Amino acid sequence: MSDLKQSYDHVIVGGGVAADKAARAIREEDPDASVVILSDVGDGPLYRPGLSKDLWLKDGATLEGLYLGTTDTGVQLALNTTVTAIHPGRHAITTADGEDIGYRRLLLATGAAPRRFDTPDDERIIYYRSADDYRHLRSLVSEGTRVAVVGGGYIASELAAGLATAGARVSVHFPGRRLLEHMFPDSITGHLTEVYESRGVELDGGFRLASVRTGERLVLVPESGEQVEADVVVLGLGAVPDIRLAEAAGLEIADGGVLVDTVLATSAPDVYAAGDIATFTDPLLGRRRVEHIANAERSGETAGRTMAGTCTEYRYTPLFYSDLFDDGYEAVGEARTDHEVVEVWNDAGDAAVLYYLRDDVVRGVLLWNTWDSVPKAREIMAASREGMLPTTELTGQITPGG
Structure with missing residues (x-):
């Protein structure tokens, strides 16, 4: 009752x-x-x-x-x-x-x-969202387990890094040219390609999933190209x-x-x-x-x-963040490569501040290996929106790696 x-x-x-x-x-x-x-x-x-x-x-x-x-x-x-x-x-x-x-x-x-695909009912095919999904995936993964991750975005990139760290043999299959290319320019996606591959993660760009076939092993069937066998399939499709x-x-x-x-x-x-x-x-x-x-x-x-009776306005521009092996980032606003991207790197080439512009207005800021700068990023976006910060003055606003 x-x-x-x-x-x-x-x-x-x-x-x-x-x-x-x-x-x-x-x-x-x-x-x-x-x-x-x-x-x-x-x-x-x-x-x-x-x-x-x-x-x-x-x-x-x-x-x-x-x-x-x-x-x-x-x-x-x-x-x-x-x-x-x-x-x-x-x-x-x-x-x-x-x-x-x-x-x-x-x-x-x-x-x-989780966004779903037309997949068979098989416990080895996982859409990852909840604590139960974590428990289930953990129970299936051990040293050497072949895990195929489908998707080229936020959750797929994080899970691929995590599964590889846990000892799985990981491959990531996505339709684009590079992992996370909708967010990051070539300078970062090229670096991530090297990092993931150095950790044993196979990156398979240009892959469009047509179906998943079950049997002794799972088989990813693409619209064209070679099929992929795996012990476990994780679908990270948004x-x-x-x-x-x-x-x-x-x-x-x-x-x-x-x-x-x-x-x-x-x-x-x-x-x-x-x-x-x-x-x-x-x-x-x-x-x-x-x-x-x-x-x-x-x-x-x-x-x-x-x-509860205390009328409060929601006046907030949210941030988001991620850790990808030894790299990490924080971002505010629209981190999208269909915007114009202005990149400011440090001398070592391992930290950057990226500004995403539309019509000469900063719509997003990504802080690559750069910390404690989210409030400043919001200030820059506000000043740019009001026409008080020309794009020529973006360099030097935030120190990469800070």
Whole structure:
């Protein structure tokens, strides 16, 4: 029998970082408020980036160390609980068990799900997103396991580095010419190619997956070219925001996400959205949707404070970051090579600041092996947006390697 109450002051749908931050903010603003988090997975909120970073790359890192301790705040956490509908008109949600739960205010923080390909049902084929996915992949990988990673982006590049560090024989298969070429210019992608190959990772550009065949070994069948055999296949094809509840309830959708105003309120009364699903107005870049941890943390906290009665505007340009073997970066804004890229390197050639421009305005800054400079990067973007920083003066704004 469920121990859920008939109604709560605050109902949060989704069990990730945004939900945790919102719950903590609500409790800080209103310690007596009743709060429940409804999550359709069996694990409590955890620091998701660690699933593809720390757990593979850092000695002594454990899954338990990633849990955020959400219930320490006194909120109720209902795991393995799927919400099937929201009813803004009567301020209620419905669960898969048929329970109706009322709310005074509701937060949608349903996150994103892995983008899927038409693959057979085989436990050796993995879409990587959750703690269960980590446990399963770890159970399949040991020294010498042949793992084929499909995808050329953020999650694929991180997992390839992590799996290689764990001793697997890793190959990465992607449609582009080089890994991460949508983000990095040739100066960096060429370096990464050398690094990955020196660590035993095979990089297979120009690969377009047609199907996966099962048998004693898995076989990747490309649209053209040679087939690839593997013991395990990991598909890192990006993510899709989970906006099904919002769409079904008639909330306004924009740019693939749930449209919110400056306080993260949706088009429905007393319904808010945060994290991966929220389409918000970035103070430097305008309307956008961001699938990175910093946005989930900050937007969850902001939504929680507003829900608890302290109206707080979301005025934030999120950062994102990654570690790739011995290299690392932090970035703000649009790190996209379809923009003009201005590169500033240090004398040693191992650290850089990259500026991404559109119409002579800095839309993004990438700090390659350069640290503690994210606030300055935002200042540069703001000054460029206001026409106060000519592109000729970008060199010297941030010292590469700092």
